[in-house]
Amino acid sequence: MSESTSKTQQITLAKGINLGLRRALEDNPKVLLMGEDIGKLGGVFRVTDGLQKDFGDSRVIDTPLAESGIVGTAVGLALSGYRPVVEIQFDGFVFPAFDQIVTQVAKMHARALGTVKMPIVIRMPFGGGIGAVEHHSESPEAYFAMTAGLRVVAASNPVDAYWMIQQAIASDDPVVFFEPKRRYWDKAELDTSADPYPLYASRVLREGTDATLVAYGPMVKTCLEAAAAAAEEGRSLEVIDLRTLSPLDLEPVYASVRKTGRLVTVHEASVFLGMGAEVAARVTEKCFYSLEAPVMRVGAPHTPYPPSRVEEEFLPDLDRVLDAVDRAFAF
Amino acid sequence: MVTSRKGAGGKTAAKKKAAAVPTAPDLVQLLTPEGDLIEHPEYSIDLTPEEYRGLYRDMVLVRRIDAEGTALQRQGELGLWAPLLGQEAAQVGSGRAQTAEDYAFPTYREHGVAWCRDVDPVNLLGMFRGVNNGGWDPNEKNFHLYTIVIGSQTLHATGYAMGMQRDGREAAVIAYFGDGASSQGDVNEAFVFASVNNAPVVFFCQNNQWAISEPNERQFRVPLYQRAAGFGFPGVRVDGNDVLACLAVTRAALERARSGNGPMLVEAFTYRMGAHTTSDDPTRYRDSDELEEWKAKDPIQRMRSFLEKNDYADEAFFKGVDDEADEVAADIRARCVSMPDPKPVSIFDHVYAEPHPLMDEERAEYGAYWESFEGAH
Secondary structure, three states, X not given: OOOOOOOEEEEEHHHHHHHHHHHHHHHOOOEEEEEOOOOOOOOOOOOOOOHHHHHOOOOEEEOOOOHHHHHHHHHHXXXXXXXXXXXXXXXXXXXXXHHHHHHHHOOHHHHOOOOOOOOOEEEEEEXXXXXXXXXXXXXXXXXXXXXXXXXXXXXXXXXXXXXXHXXXXXXXXXXXXXXXXXXXXXXXXXXOOOOOOOOOOOEEEEOOOOEEEEEOOOHHHHHHHHHHHHHHOOOOEEEEEOOEEEOEOOHHHHHHHHHHOOEEEEEEEEOOOOHHHHHHHXXXXXXXXXXXXXXXXXXXXXXXXXXHHHHHHHOOOHHHHHHHHHHHHHO | OOOXXXXXXXXXXXXXXXXXXXXXXXXXXOEOOOOOEOOXXXXXOXXXXXXXXXXXXXXXXXXXXXXXXXXXXXXXXXXXXXXXXXXXHHHHHHHHOOOOOOEEEOOOOOHHHHHHOOOOHHHHHHHHHOOOOOOOOHHHHOEOOOOOOOOHHHHHHHHHHHHHHHHOOOOOEEEEEEOOHHHOHHHHHHHHHHHHHOOOEEEEEEEOOEEXXXXXXXXXXXXXXXXXXXXXXXEEEEEOOOHHXXXXXXXXXXXXXXXXXXXXXXXXXXXXXXXXXXXXXXHHOOOHHXXXXXXXXXXXXXXXXXXXXXXXXOHHHHHXXXXXXXXXXXXXXXXXXXXXXXXXHHHHOOOOOOOOHHHXXXXXXXXXXXXXXXXXX
């Protein structure tokens, strides 16, 4: 195949989002990017690299360093017909904007009885594992998922990153878009001519028969590695990438659990009131007679994210996942 | 050496009273409390007698609508009402300064601005009655929904102005807020965003002296309008009980914004004659002397004196306006009490703009449960 007709390319997850944003900016003049350092610098993770140069500083806006201001002005821009894509530099810095997101972004459509829409995307790198200082490694997704009016998704790989960001921008509802920062440099083949997988759908990434692993964002890769390791030990694990946290798409999970009888949920956020709790409750309601063991939940202890020298122990890894699988089988 | 601090705290705090905000503000006034026109070096007003009468009529009707809101609350038809009593000139003056293309972002007390924007007053009652949380289409009259969280809307206004700027529209945005809101981060962030973007937005602060029970000196030490200088745009204090000055200053500020000269802060120095809301009791925290002092500066009486002194209106006109006010109030009352309660399942209708499986699931579940009761909706 010649270079010119080839539509596949090797990209990183960060590049996937970059290309998705680029395509959205090209396709719709109403799309704007807003955030701190997203212009010349290209963002602290270079996700917006080169976009201000090509689309100008009135569409790729370096904002003042004020998160509530960024989201609050995005609300006004959305009301005036724009589709702002906001970058929050790090998960732990979203809280000054939390008020605007929860009281305004999430509720405006309902408050106006449907007469206005809030097509805002709030992008946020999340999760740990990069040896950072405090506030740079958090997993605040459940705060947003429990807020009615918001949609919440998490990409786990470069191909999804490319499509999901475009689908989120096309959504007429506000979307909080979580990017697994420690996977920004993972690579995959992207075929831009392929049909995208739907945004609000979970996806079986590896089929298995003995137990089901459910994860999203950075833990998807961990689960795939755990499944590969388990296979060597003769255990067949199915791996499902949730992809969407609100709405949840659990039909594939129910189908899987009816087949395997065992479920382990995995995320970096705390086990206590984490997304796994909702998944476990719903699976228990829907698949009660199929379960061979209680749903096992793998996640963080209920502590602040620790200093980075301890994060290796703090974060779920292959061993913790397989330990939970073992406990499910021992039951 | 350690000295006991027991008992000293209260005394020290009392002695260290904050420097008071100047009591005789350097304010723009075009109409004295006695109803005489005066000159101002920067701002002027020249209206036809009909226009002057129009401003008077607006203020009387707005005060009557407001009184009806309070009455409806007292009679249990509204759960709450936020009266604008005393702030008619600030709202009508700034409201009539706007063109149809301009866009207003109100707090929850801008009933007078809503009137000027031709918003049906009944729309304002829905949230206070508890049948919706606003519910009108903001784009119909370019009048945004009432915002309850203090100061949030100033950022929305700034963002909207940034949108207008990008669209090249010849219009401006006006953001309403109060003296209490000036302490909010969002308001100060709005000043920053508007300034660095040169956004066409006018920040209109009705300084009614009281943030529920907290007076100005609990919010700021520098007069509010002076704060604008630190953000890089002009600020002006206007007599908020002078409808002509409010109109002239807001017109100039909006025109300035429309012509690409960026934001401006207008501080309308006024007084909340009533309670913060119908749930409040101002007798617990302020003197009746203060109220009496401000009564002498009443915005409506001032305009009436002006009309009378200049023979711009006769008794028949004043009586006509009063009669019209009663008719408007009666109409609002009738339509308020006949507002139906929403159907419980309607709470699922507009949470999301696009289909959402959890909404469908819960609508079905709760709907069936609620329907299972006899006499259900």
